[in-house]
Amino acid sequence: MTDTAPATPLPDGQALAALIAGKLCHDFISPAGAISSGLDLLKDPTAQDMRDDAMGLIEASAKKMVALVAFARVAFGAATSSERFSGAELGELVSGLTEGGRATLTWTVADTSYSKAQSRALVNLAYLTMAALPSGGVATIATRTDGAALVIEGLAEGARARLKGEAVAGLAGQPLSEGLPGQWIQPYWLWLTARDAGGSLDVQAEEGRVVLTAHMPN
Incomplete structure (x- = not known):
């Protein structure tokens, strides 16, 4: 007879919060990193020919970040005061x-x-x-x-x-x-x-x- 490992327990309390926080951090890191990269390009005196590209990257990434936050407030949080x-x-x-x-x-x-x-x-x-x-x-x-x-x-x-x-x-x-x-x-x-x-x-x-x-x- 082969021993069977016990099932992994379901998360509760802090464990559940940590998993949700981890997912949100994973979702936010990409647009946040893209905004940072765009700002670095704007500050680089040798990359002024890429200024339009940098502004486009910042704008698109900021839009994505706002969409993520708005979604997460309803999907995972208490959202607003709206019932x-x-x-x-x-x-x-x-x-x-x-x-x-x-x-x-x-x-x-x-x-x-x-x-x-x-x-x-x-x-x-x-x-x-x-x-x-x-x-x-x-x-x-x-x-x-x-x-x-x-x-x-x-x-x-x-x-x-x-x-x-x-x-x-x-x-x-x-x-x-x-x-x-x-x-x-x-x-x-x-x-x-x-x-x-x-x-x-x-x-x-x-x-x-x-x-x-x-x-x-x-």
Whole structure:
């Protein structure tokens, strides 16, 4: 009989905060570094012929940083003092973060108001749907009501639509056994958001197609 190693425990408290902080730092470092590089070029007297390129780099990176912060405030934090968000507001957050990627976002979310928990589930689910299309495709995000529940659905369709092993584990509320914690924490956070609100999360993945469905109390 072969001994089986105990499953890695799920993060709690400080461990969960550390994983989220690590992901945010990873997301922010690229645009922050690009802004720093652009500023260095502006200060370099031998690189004045690259001034326009440097300004373009700074502008694009600053825009990306602002989009990341705005998204993170709703996806991971307490956001603002607002208790509810409109579908249009949430759509702008997601499109601002995913703009320039290979996948196309189709936002068919009802432009009604959503609670903080619903908004958090919606933007995270939308982001992960886009992330399931590394080689391009179409990500369709929609909402509908089903009795007392709000149904949030993300459909990713593309030639290489897929979920990484870390994402599959996180979306099922399972601990990370191998792989990168940074690719596990956001899927797990979506599962945790749905569970803590009294909802549920369903995942279907097949060749060229991934469907994420969250049921949230309405």
